[in-house]
Structures are given as structure tokens and as C-alpha cells.
Amino acid sequence: MKRNTWQRQAVREALDSRPGFVSAQELHAGLREGGSPIGLATVYRALADLAVEGDADSLHSADGESLYRACSTPGHHHHLICRNCGTTVEIAADAVEQWAASTAAAHGFTQPRHIVDIFGLCPACSAGAPPSASVAPTPSAP
Numbered sequence: 001m002k003r004n005t006w007q008r009q010a011v012r013e014a015l016d017s018r019p020g021f022v023s024a025q026e027l028h029a030g031l032r033e034g035g036s037p038i039g040l041a042t043v044y045r046a047l048a049d050l051a052v053e054g055d056a057d058s059l060h061s062a063d064g065e066s067l068y069r070a071c072s073t074p075g076h077h078h079h080l081i082c083r084n085c086g087t088t089v090e091i092a093a094d095a096v097e098q099w100a101a102s103t104a105a106a107h108g109f110t111q112p113r114h115i116v117d118i119f120g121l122c123p124a125c126s127a128g129a130p131p132s133a134s135v136a137p138t139p140s141a142p
Contacts, residue, residue, distance in 0.1 A: 011046035020086030021067035082122035
């Protein structure tokens with residue numbers, strides 16, 4: 001675990017305050033608007049470290065940009081992600097774990113790792129909110 005500097009703490013707090021996935025650039029802009037002198041490269045490093053340590057989830061948007069969100073569930077988990085607004089719900093999925101292990105074993109693979117995120121429309125967006133092209137994430141590699 002890396003040392004908890006003021007910059008890393010500022011990134012974590014800014015990420016905690018966001019309800020969905022956010023890019024490093026968006027997070028950096030918010031920090032700067034709040035008066036922080038933090039640099040963009042520092043934000044990228046802090047987000048990458050948080051993701052490696054399991055304190056942040058990351059995925060890639062349709063245009064290849066990395067997006068991050070604070071992770072509130074320790075350990076391995078999965079997500080329901082709204083394609084329209086980015087609302088994310090962390091879910092446990094024991095059946096997915098069993099399926100991944102048995103599928104890997106059936107093909108002779110050992111030590112399987114996987115990412116399963118389910119994309120759809122949240123209840124609010126399903127109720128008629130106009131579509132937004134802002135969120136079209138694809139899962140990132142572990």
C-alpha cells in the first residue's frame with residue numbers, strides 16, 4: 001500500500017463524492033475548481049493506485065478513456081451500470097463465480113480471473129429520461 005499523501009487523499013475524497021464513473025480529467029477539473037493545486041498526472045497515478053488496491057473500480061469508455069468510481073464493496077464483486085447516466089450498483093454474483101471457474105476448468109485453464117459488468121438502463125432512465133451519449137463503458141482488463 002502506498003503512502004497516503006494529501007494529493008492521494010484529495011483524489012479519494014473527490015472520487016467518493018461522485019455517484020458514478022468519472023474520468024481523471026473530470027476529477028482533476030473538479031479538484032482545480034475547488035482550489036486544489038494538484039496536477040493531472042498526480043490524479044492519474046492516484047486513480048491507478050486506488051484501482052490496483054481495490055479502492056476504486058475502473059473501466060474503459062467506448063472511446064477508450066479510463067473511467068473510475070469509488071469502490072464501496074471490499075473484495076471481488078460485479079456491477080450493474082446504466083448506459084445512459086452511469087448510475088452503478090455493486091452486486092455479488094456467486095453463480096458467475098461458479099460459471100467462470102467451471103468454464104475455465106472445462107478448457108484446461110487454471111487460476112481464472114474475470115470481470116462481469118452488466119449494462120442496461122437504471123429505473124430512472126427506463127422511465128423516460130432522454131438518452132445521453134456520455135456513458136458507453138466497456139469493461140477493462142483485470
